[in-house]
Amino acid sequence: MQGVIDTFVMDRSSPIPLYFQVAQHLESAIADGTLAAGTLLLNEVDMADALALSRPTMRRALQSLVDKGLLVRRRGVGTRVVQSKMRRSLELTSLFEDLSKIGQMPTTLVLSSETVQASPDVAAKMRLAPDSDVVELVRLRSAGGKPIAKMTNFVPVDMVRLTSDDLAQRGLYDLMRSQGVTLHSADQTIGAAKASAADAKLLDEPRGAALLTMERVAYDDRGRVVEYGRHLYAASRYSFEISLLTG
Amino acid sequence: MQGVIDTFVMDRSSPIPLYFQVAQHLESAIADGTLAAGTLLLNEVDMADALALSRPTMRRALQSLVDKGLLVRRRGVGTRVVQSKMRRSLELTSLFEDLSKIGQMPTTLVLSSETVQASPDVAAKMRLAPDSDVVELVRLRSAGGKPIAKMTNFVPVDMVRLTSDDLAQRGLYDLMRSQGVTLHSADQTIGAAKASAADAKLLDEPRGAALLTMERVAYDDRGRVVEYGRHLYAASRYSFEISLLTG
């Protein structure tokens, strides 16, 4: 059965909400196979009782795992652990964080970093007045000794203080977060294009190679544009992985 | 103030949950500008009172809009309407549905549709035994008289009954849904590649053009592979748009 649940230890004095504690316990039990794929869980009332929680609190924990795609619930039937192994999602992480997870030890070379007047199209994308000052940042991201991406970013001058040293190590988003910028959402457009001669050389790809392109506009919770980026990826060594759910 | 809220009419005899009705009303008020971007909403207790709802029900409605990125809540401060215009997400929709929304009147040409033995790599992706029978389906999607995508799909033979007539009109996912297949999630990989001579001709692109590639494995709620697809997009006329939130 699910004696597993009785092993969960709840800490009612912790600042971590109870529903979150339960969700964490369940998630790790699923991750390590204690709750195998396909397992039918106890009904939510009994689980709540077993943990001395109210039913709404138990439901909230279960719902959070449904939202993550780890559980499937059906009225009149029960709650089951989902089969597949999904996990991964193209979230609002920087490429740096992406690669770090894969253990590729990425490196960053800052090709240029300067304050310039925004060109008309950049100003439009960032919803800034024409000729507003922005920091233009061009970086080359590499992994395993091979170039992966040329990243061009524009940031409003007053948004964040940037130093090349920081950028070589921490990634742009991480840096902005630590300076009090609260990220809210981003719009991304993914396409493909042939490499220019210069870009092909930079990315160590053949002349005219197909490149993956990604354009991103990121907003803070007040709706201000926090960053605008145009990135080129060596398609032979990089692709985007997206996992998504279907209510 | 937010006299708007008093105009919401709740139907307690409807099968549509109350929290969902409230969320719909709020969402349309935001969409049509009645609740302008940046507006500070009433606190949740007063809103609940105004609609004669309990606070948990009101909270559930608000939370669903926070999850959609339309509202931002901060403890001690209040609830605000978000600024940007986001909306759009690369969900588990077919290209057909994508284009329909944009009003491009897409058409579909079924190039081939036959039952074949799965090749080793296809069988592996679909987690089927080698040489299992699958339906292989190749379609050309066009919009505005120009080809947009060559779509190659593989479906387990027993999963769904396919007819060319249906496929020309309804899209693969729509068809599977209507035959009782419950979609759960999908893993997508987006990349780029140079067009082969044949593909370039089919998609009306120059020789060696850069194409967007998308590979997708879709699962039902039992973890079975429902569909595996390899798609090629004319990058000059199509790109992926993704909107995402950052908790």
Add this chain to the structure above:
DNA sequence: CAGTGGTCTAGACCACACC
């Protein structure tokens, strides 16, 4: 301090699936 959202409880009734 007053006001906000965040968490938690202990019930109730309903809709649906399966026997």
Add this chain to the structure above:
DNA sequence: GTGTGGTCTAGACCACTGT
């Protein structure tokens, strides 16, 4: 029927924000 998850209520207390 019986058992499941889905919805809804009416309170309570806490944590954080801003004055």
